[in-house]
Amino acid sequence: MSTDNNSQENNKIKNKEEQEKSKVKEYTIELKNLTKRFGEKVAVDNLSLNMEKGTLTMLIGPSGCGKTTTMKMINRLIQADEGEIKLNGTSVYDIDPVQLRRTIGYVIQEIGLFPHFTVYDNIATVPRLLKWDENKIKKRVEELLDMVTLDSSYAYRYPLQLSGGERQRVGLARALGADPEVLLMDEPFGAIDPINRLKLHDSFLEIQEEIKKTIVFVTHDINEAIKLGDKIAIIRAGKLVQYDYSAKILYNPANKFVENLLGQDRSLKALTLKKNKDFVSNEGVITVSKDTTEDEVLKLLQKKNQIIAFVLDKNDKLVGRYWLEKAKKDKVEINYDEEPILIEQNNTLNETLSTMFACGEKLLPVVDRRNKFKGIILLDKIFEEFNK
Ligand SMILES: Nc1ncnc2c1ncn2[C@@H]1O[C@H](COP(=O)(O)OP(=O)(O)OP(=O)(O)O)[C@@H](O)[C@H]1O
Ligand SMILES: [Mg+2]
DSSP: OOHHHHHHHHHHHHHHHHHHHHSOOOEEEEEEEEEEEETTEEEEEEEEEEEETTOEEEEEOSTTSSHHHHHHHHTTSSOOSEEEEEETTEEGGGSOHHHHHHHEEEEOTTOOOOTTSOHHHHHHHHHHHTTOOHHHHHHHHHHHHHHTTOOGGGGGOOGGGSOHHHHHHHHHHHHTTTOOSEEEEESTTTTSOHHHHHHHHHHHHHHHHHHOOEEEEEESOHHHHHHHOSEEEEEETTEEEEEEEHHHHHHSOSSHHHHHHHOSOHHHHHGGGSBGGGGOBOTTOEEEETTOOHHHHHHHHHHHTOSEEEEEOTTOBEEEEEEEEEOSTTOEEEEEESSOOOEETTSBHHHHHHHHHHHTOSEEEEEOTTOBEEEEEEHHHHHHHHHO
16 A cells, blocks of 8 residues: 555544544443453453443454453453443442343353253343343344344244354344343354354444444454454453554554554455445446346346346345356357355455455445345456555
């Protein structure tokens, strides 16, 4: 990336900072000079960190640097030795721990679903503790299953009958059960394979756009941190190394440790800050219904001088793709894909670029988490953005 671009980015960051300064900040979680020792070992060392209402803060750092310990101090599963923890201005030590944990949803790495409970009963756990009536609980479970895009037939399955990604979705639904204000998520997607992890990221970001919770999210994966986080807190040996907006960290790493964490390909990683949905286009895009015949599609494509048509069902879900190929002697052939390669709107340009390289397509359809067609993205657009 050129110096010019860097200074442009820096200006953008500065403007954003000034806007931020003029806003009155509402902190949901405030950690002040927090310290926790286990015997001789200082697990968390004089840590101060404020999380604004409705933001997603990523905690990242090497194994054993104190991330889980910090999360557990917030919901009082572990008692801090020194320092203060405030939730909406009140010390957590002045809140009854049971009450506290109801206002804070917790998603842990091993998901922690109750194996002998159905999905329904898992999600209903906290609402039942709160003695909601069963009708209200039923509505809430249905709403949450829909939110994490599991259909209602999942309600009566047991955790062992689900895939890792599905279990993770149920874990998220359960943590959201009684609509807590704060979510603590400790490597929630750590055990999921990369492809399903991308899908979960996408759903998760869309869900957060809807629910705007204050979320603290632990990860080992810098790409995950850049992609999901509004802000990133980098921790090393219990101490805070840098805490800032993702863009600011990418363009101005505080020291060598942060630089190493970001890796060599920082300019590619900058594409991770850009979401597909901001680059989607509908220009010249042809969509047809499931009832359109192959002949009709061919005529339409030739008339509009296009080579691809996307097939949508009545809910605008992408269900197929027609494409023209030059056969011999100027004859064109029409082909059909039942499972076209697609990308999700909240995936990043960086991921889209990898997908395009992997499948050799310069144009891919973009969908939301419910598979609704949103438009297309072009390789040229990504190159343009990269070269800016
Ligand atoms: N109950 C405990 N007793 C003794 N030491 C502990 C205890 N819990 C954590 N520690 C130590 O405190 C340090 C911080 O642990 P913590 O679990 O917070 O790390 P982490 O950043 O979450 O690591 P990881 O990325 O591997 O999950 C580690 O050195 C760990 O061994
Ligand atoms: Mg941990």
